[in-house]
Amino acid sequence: EAFVARSLAGALRARWVLVGDDFRFGAKRAGDFAFLxxxxxxxxxxxxxMPTVTIGAERVSxxxxxxxxxxxxxxxxQALLGRPYSISGRVVHGEKRGRALGFPTANIKLxxxxxxxxxxxxxxxxxxxxxxxxxxxxxxxxxxxxxxxKVILETHLFNFDREIYGHYIK
Numbered sequence: 110e111a112f113v114a115r116s117l118a119g120a121l122r123a124r125w126v127l128v129g130d131d132f133r134f135g136a137k138r139a140g141d142f143a144f145l146x147x148x149x150x151x152x153x154x155x156x157x158x159m160p161t162v163t164i165g166a167e168r169v170s171x172x173x174x175x176x177x178x179x180x181x182x183x184x185x186x187q188a189l190l191g192r193p194y195s196i197s198g199r200v201v202h203g204e205k206r207g208r209a210l211g212f213p214t215a216n217i218k219l220x221x222x223x224x225x226x227x228x229x230x231x232x233x234x235x236x237x238x239x240x241x242x243x244x245x246x247x248x249x250x251x252x253x254x255x256x257x258x259k260v261i262l263e264t265h266l267f268n269f270d271r272e273i274y275g276h277y278i279k
Contacts, residue, residue, distance in 0.1 A: 110148060112140075118152035124199065125155045129170075142143040164188055178225040195225070196248070196262055197236070197279035207265060215273060224248060224260050232264060236278035242266045 112135065117123040127147065134140040142158055149156040162169040164249070169189050175262060177186035186194045196217065202215035227249035234242045246264040 123154045175225040189226040217262040
């Protein structure tokens with residue numbers, strides 16, 4: 110009840126909430142649709158449940174998408190999402206190591222402690238007036254560079270030389 114009052118009704122001022130038909134939340138996943146429906150009525154927002162969606166025999170879920178990404182199965186992730194997987198965020202200042210080596214990178218601030226996707230990928234970046242820009246991106250940690258465990262996304266864009274700090278890109 111505190112989560113509903115503080116987060117959904119309070120901070121988010123939810124007017125309508127949609128959850129999956131197997132939705133659970135809270136300590137030991139004790140909160141269910143019926144509990145949330147009662148709370149919604151008390152706090153003045155609507156609540157609906159969405160039926161399970163399957164692709165072939167596989168249930169579409171955030172867990173299934175994370176699993177596909179962790180296994181490097183980008184085609185499966187795309188099928189589950191209905192679009193290619195993407196990460197978006199604001200370009201922030203990094204340590205300028207790539208620039209010193211002649212390969213400047215656009216560092217994207219990730220608001221997560223970890224990611225199911227790790228590795229180096231060919232990417233297409235959008236969100237700038239130049240349209241689609243091809244590049245190569247590293248997502249994950251850099252233990253050999255800085256011993257860090259912080260998840261980062263850094264992208265080197267081909268044939269691109271413009272300061273884009275603060276821009277929101279995908």
